[in-house]
Amino acid sequence: MTRSLLALIALVGAVFVALNSLFIVDEREKVLVLQFGAVADIKEEPGLAFKLPFIQNVARYDDRILSRDLDPIEVTPLDDRRLVVDAFARYRIDDVNQFRQATGAAGDQAIAVAGRRLDSILRSQTREILGSVASNDILSTDRAALMLRIRTGAIRDAQALGLEVIDVRLKRTDLPRENLDATFARMRAEREREATDERARGQEAAQRIRAQADRTVVELVSDAKRQAEIIRGEADANRNAIFADAYGSDQEFFEFYRSLAAYRAALLENNSTMVMSPDSEFFNYLKSDLGAQ
Template identity: 35%
Template sequence: MGNRSFTLVIVLLGALVLAFNSLYIVKETERAVLLKFGEIVDPDISVGLHVKTPFVHMVRKFERRILTLDAPTQRFLTIEKKPLDVDFYAKWRVIDTQKFYTATNGEEVRAEGLLAQRINTGLRNKFGERTFHEVVSGERDLLMTDLTRDLNSITTSEFGIQLVDVRVKRIDLPSQVSQSVFDRMKSEREREAREHRSTGRELAEKIRATADRQRTVIGANAYRDAEVLRGEGDALAARTYASAYSADPEFYSFVRSLEAYRTSFNNKGDLLVVDSEGEFFRYLKQGADKR
């Protein structure tokens, strides 16, 4: 009884091992190829549960989702022979499992190495056709779009990899040339600042000269108008005096004499030497005669 139980256990264990090596599952997030003694017999196994022959067939699984290649910083030269340290990354995924397995033996590390070489070559060519300004800001997005499109056809045909996107994270000048570039940029900005200040001073002088001219013109016009008004006022006063004098010359003469007396004898200490028989004392004499 003990031997039979032991034999049954051995049989069950063997069946479990056989079943474990015969059944396999391909997930939604995976791609897989079926190998028979190292030769691909099914390049694209569908998702789900499958059966294989133990020790004859082997299944290699790959990631179906988009993967990220974070490449180390590389140095490239622009068309002006300026070195730039470029840090970039790429998004990729497996779309042809047979080509991918044949080219890389199904190893993601090897695939990323091959992909990085292609991207480095493409970036070196693209940077070598453009200036520093175009690479940094002017045509950066266009450069990445063209590079992705050009490399995608190559990686698909050679490695079975779809290159989804290539992006630059950072572009730096090498440390040995950064200071000289910064100094040159600083001097250019200072030159622009001096030009702006010079232009501002020139505009200020023009504005100040215009304001002074307008002030002079306004003052002259105001003085002219004041003189005209003063002349008109004097003429009106003269006409008024003349009209009053012609209406009653004797009364007018009397009023003017009183004003002359008030002005002449305003201070008690004033001394006036005139002829007592003159016209100035006519009304005083007439008053004395009436008394």
């Protein structure tokens, strides 16, 4: 009975020692084997691993790509136009031993400590890089190059934490709320000035067009009057020539024709009263040789 009890105790002790000697490394983590607080071994390959029981213990760290969102920060570009920048970073633990030394903690606590220090690095790099360019460069497509510069600087500074910065992105870039009204007012004033300039140029062009049109009208009317006077003069000349030919062909008939035209113009229906001497030449063709006798 005593031997069986001792064997059972020995078996339980062996199992207990084995359980304290074996541990599993997950594929999503890195493990430090610590002995009296110092790093005795680093386990990065997933699977079953061993440690000295009761003397050594393990500290687990996340090996996945982690995300860190920065609180909005205010930057001042070269043109003193303040901007509020919202960014985020992707990173992972590269050197787990250096990460532990830098944070002095393990697990979620170490991630929180490293995150705060990484925030400080990202804010510093963001202010430094964005403060070296104009605001238009930040708001344009050139921001991709600026994000690459921020990432490069963050990689260098994050190495002291044992971190590898994979990517840095600017999610949003806005003006501070207190500057929005002033900016909108300035934009509105600028657009109104441009509209006023456009209207002034339009009125100037309209005046030029009206002046040109008035000049063209005057030239056309003057030319038309000139041509009309020429045509009228030519017609009068032709008429006089016809009269001259008629007078030369038969002087008596021409005088008779002219007298009849004068009678037609003078003796109208409502204007037939005339006071003239009876022997006036006007009545030559109205006289009768029989009546005269």
